[in-house]
Amino acid sequence: MQAFKELAEIVRKEKVAEDLYRLTVKAPDIAEFSRPGQFVMVRTVEGMDPLLRRPFSVHQVSGGDMLQIFFKVIGKGTKALAGMEPGQQVDILGPFGQSFTMAEDSLHILVGGGIGTAPLLFLAKHLLKKNEVYSLRVLLGARTGNEIARVAEDFTNLGLTVDIITEDGSLGRQGLVTDLMTELQQDKQIMVYGCGPYPMLRAVAGICRENSWACQVSLETMMACGLAACLGCAVMRADMQGYVYVCKDGPVLDMNEVAWL
Amino acid sequence: MQAFKELAEIVRKEKVAEDLYRLTVKAPDIAEFSRPGQFVMVRTVEGMDPLLRRPFSVHQVSGGDMLQIFFKVIGKGTKALAGMEPGQQVDILGPFGQSFTMAEDSLHILVGGGIGTAPLLFLAKHLLKKNEVYSLRVLLGARTGNEIARVAEDFTNLGLTVDIITEDGSLGRQGLVTDLMTELQQDKQIMVYGCGPYPMLRAVAGICRENSWACQVSLETMMACGLAACLGCAVMRADMQGYVYVCKDGPVLDMNEVAWL
Amino acid sequence: MAVESPKMNVDIGSLRLSNPVMTASGTFGYGEEFSSLVNLHRLGAIIVKGISLLPRQGNPPQRIAETACGLLNAIGLANVGLERFFSEKLPFFDAIETPLIVNILGDTVEEYQELAARLNDEERIAAIEVNISCPNVKQGGVAFGTDPEMAHKVTHAVCQHFNRPVIVKLSPNVTDISLIARAVEDGGADAVSLINTILAMAIDIESCRPKLANVFGGLSGPAIKPVALRMVWQTAESVSIPVIGIGGISSPEDAIEFLLAGAKAVQVGTANFINPRAAEEIIQGIESYMVKKGFASIEEMIGRARKS
Amino acid sequence: MAVESPKMNVDIGSLRLSNPVMTASGTFGYGEEFSSLVNLHRLGAIIVKGISLLPRQGNPPQRIAETACGLLNAIGLANVGLERFFSEKLPFFDAIETPLIVNILGDTVEEYQELAARLNDEERIAAIEVNISCPNVKQGGVAFGTDPEMAHKVTHAVCQHFNRPVIVKLSPNVTDISLIARAVEDGGADAVSLINTILAMAIDIESCRPKLANVFGGLSGPAIKPVALRMVWQTAESVSIPVIGIGGISSPEDAIEFLLAGAKAVQVGTANFINPRAAEEIIQGIESYMVKKGFASIEEMIGRARKS
Ligand SMILES: Cc1cc2nc3c(=O)[nH]c(=O)nc-3n(C[C@H](O)[C@H](O)[C@H](O)COP(=O)(O)OP(=O)(O)OC[C@H]3O[C@@H](n4cnc5c(N)ncnc54)[C@H](O)[C@@H]3O)c2cc1C
Ligand SMILES: Cc1cc2nc3c(=O)[nH]c(=O)nc-3n(C[C@H](O)[C@H](O)[C@H](O)COP(=O)(O)OP(=O)(O)OC[C@H]3O[C@@H](n4cnc5c(N)ncnc54)[C@H](O)[C@@H]3O)c2cc1C
Ligand SMILES: Cc1cc2nc3c(=O)[nH]c(=O)nc-3n(C[C@H](O)[C@H](O)[C@H](O)COP(=O)(O)O)c2cc1C
């Protein structure tokens, strides 16, 4: 595994919506080696509080040396990050973890919930290298519209069809993203790529099992290192006989590897 | 003692020299009650590292509601403060401590060393309310010129005569600020107001004793609270029988109150 | 089921507090120092700086040093002594209704006993908090707080001479704090408070000398909170008298953690230095949390995290 | 008197280290994990994750939580077990010259003994570090590290079966760590390392449950440094074998404090997570400090703060 430590200059900061930011940083090595689904570990302050780095999916790479992360302000780490300005530097490690496996001859269903959509744009771009637009479908769910409006646009700009559903009905239909899955037509082999909160992923995996669709999910856990060293990011294996480690065996895992507790 | 807690907006930040900053904040209550020699306790980060507030002398007040501090980057607290920008808010407590006693019918000698000059500008302005410019003398010393060039200008703009001496000779004469004191003419009763590092203050006090001049000094110690609660800021009393507390009994103290260990 | 005005009061023995948040000894002076910044009437109780029979000047400087999220202090129990406490500090409390708790310290069991007897005569004093982290000079300087037998003895002596609640404040510098807690409960304590500071040090690499003149000092502040919380959990499991949680409490969330772990009340220490209004804000924050979570009383919250 | 190339090497028993900075067990995986970020050859030694005879899956999640300047972990000693360590992890070290130290753990004295005997056959292993913070299942689950007698026993057993240096790693959760250190010295240890993590906990106020599934965990990181430094100071005073300092070391300054307090070497733990290059930067920083201060060798620095 090739990983790098870069002091990356922030070149752009976009406030996409309330508490939702997109940061573009110059990190040539990490950008070059990143694959869709992988993540980086970001130091959010110079001091020791908060102590640990924070994990973020690689949202996009561009221009060969630019890396984007797309994040939501949750607690003190993301708050500090949101307070940083272009010109300042952030200390980034990565890329880490397993990327999505690009299925062949499939209908690719990208299912994202809220900020969980972060890694899907990068995935879509990669899939489009070998697949036609009509073999990709993007299903996005969120609590409220402005959480995903902007990313939805980015998918649309790639020529993709995007189905949107929100809990409050403020954008697209009203409901949960899993509602959109029940309407999928099974003309082809299906590969589902799911990213979002754990309960959503569990529901997604349930539907995929029922329909015998293949499914990869990107899991989130607390992480101290991202380096497979602390063993903090354990998730119960499907056979209940041990653990997978999200930073090394994941974050992208086949739904059948995990015990959906 | 009337003290306040204010979330003060930074309205101006000047980089006076390498590692030397002047911050103007809007803190109406503290500004109104501040007297020369008093200090404020500033929180330098939102997180808990560094944990403690940092003490800074009131450098100036202006326009009724503006407060200035003048500081040097020493460690992590001052570094964080130097990284703040206009528009951001700082959490300030104060004003605390004993102010300078304005002597009457005296020749007022303001002796400052390096960043220790911070409280003297405010003092000079107050003295000038009741005294003519010729009854004030300002003696400034520093390691190198740019540490005091800017403040010297401010004194000059008040119409005051400023004698400058630097260790490297880059501004004014070469030597220590105490060298300037030996040339003082004793035509009148003399009151010395000394601010600067401890060894300098000890030397200043020594000269004052020899010449039977009155002398007030502004002391610096580690402080956890500034509120006379932690008892951390102890300095041995002249009688060696106990301690004075710099945040409450000082920071301005008569030279005869302190054991110059 | 949101509750509009949750019941914030708690009882520590016969002492009724309007809310469970007190200020910790040595971090709030004698109360007066904070009067222009804090509404003292809002506090559950005020615990003043530890008092000895005779005045103590304390340790030479440096007395304090900052560490990562922590404060190191070796004040050396500097205090005005009992006489000056009565004459200079106590009158201030005439105008304040908040319960006043006096923290006491001594070098011998007899000193603790005499302090208790003298304080018993002052009706204004609602309770005593016994600091047993001090070295017992008669028994070779081992702290009262690290030996269950000595802890029992000093507790018993104080309880015999003070007819209102006695809180015994435990030292964390032991293998098993619940042993000491049980000894103190047996000795008659109405409550235990914990933790006092953790023995620690720092070195100045420029001078190559310890930062504190006393070499060792006590660590306090956010850094120690997880250790304090664990000890409160263990102690609440071991005794049936109220446990008062102390250690790094700086926010409402911190205080709530201690209550959920089994503390009946909490003390705010080092946080007073960083935010003099910390205790007030914590009281407010606990109340909002209770409304949000539907807790009708503090009692309902106590030890909640222990019941699964 | 500036020194151009200060001597950075130190000896731990018969083990010669090119510099006094090692990576702490459980924070550096099996070495390989850091190979693309760190120049492993620069390190004084690499200590791998604690190994038991049989593989252990570890505790259920959550296993970690963040605290103020600290990390709380209850990994539950998850490890691949001795066999897989030999077959999967050890070969990586063929290409690396840095001394490899294996941290071992067991539930009984016999387990420790067998581990020592098996590791003795692998020449690549330069030393053993014995983690005695584990509960002794045969004796009611009290940790080996809190009872001097048990600590002595396990040390002795390991030393009998391992013919290279044995380091015993002490737990800080005791009243007097120097008692344990002396017991371990008597047992034949070539060095002691300290501290392991401090027992602590955190509570999630939303769910009203402990954050760690295991309830208690070990606190590490900058928060514990002042406590670790004090214990190293006390231990260096009490034993004549080398003391290896551990606890919150994140910068050259931190490491230097431990050396000045009397540690002969240091271990970098949690800091590896925040900055994988921490150990390397610390080595560099110690060297610069020595040049600046005119220390010709690490030996000269050791315990400097103790001599006034
Ligand atoms: C592989 C991976 C990829 C991720 N990608 C993204 C992304 O692209 N965009 C994004 O906005 N977020 C992403 N996250 C989640 C992000 O890491 C957390 O939101 C962030 O760490 C919260 O930090 P904080 O300091 O703001 O919150 P804190 O104050 O630390 O915590 C607030 C809450 O968030 C939870 N939390 C804290 N740290 C983590 C963590 N490391 N993992 C999971 N939960 C945590 C805590 O339990 C707590 O309840 C990802 C997480 C993982 C593991
Ligand atoms: C009453 C008073 C008034 C002051 N006025 C000014 C002023 O107007 N301008 C200015 O630049 N500085 C002033 N100082 C000094 C200023 O408080 C320290 O420089 C500052 O606290 C250093 O913080 P830091 O985090 O950058 O350094 P740290 O990383 O905390 O420490 C760096 C070094 O500074 C010393 N130090 C740290 N904190 C203090 C402290 N509270 N008091 C004294 N020394 C300390 C430490 O021992 C250490 O050696 C004043 C201090 C006092 C007590
Ligand atoms: C500067 C200072 C002085 C203290 N003085 C006393 C004291 O006199 N008596 C006492 O029992 N505890 C004393 N303590 C301990 C505190 O009351 C409290 O137990 C400890 O600081 C842990 O809480 P905290 O982390 O909230 O500060 C003192 C603490 C500090 C920081």
Ligand SMILES: Cc1cc2nc3c(=O)[nH]c(=O)nc-3n(C[C@H](O)[C@H](O)[C@H](O)COP(=O)(O)O)c2cc1C
């Ligand atoms: C995630 C984690 C796992 C650890 N695993 C072990 C272990 O297996 N064996 C051991 O002796 N110590 C273990 N430790 C303790 C560390 O080696 C070290 O003693 C402790 O973390 C204090 O140092 P630090 O503050 O630098 O991290 C572990 C620590 C952490 C944080």
Ligand code: FES
């Ligand atoms: S985050 Fe440390 S092992 Fe996965």
Ligand code: FES
């Ligand atoms: S700084 Fe706390 S008493 Fe002076």
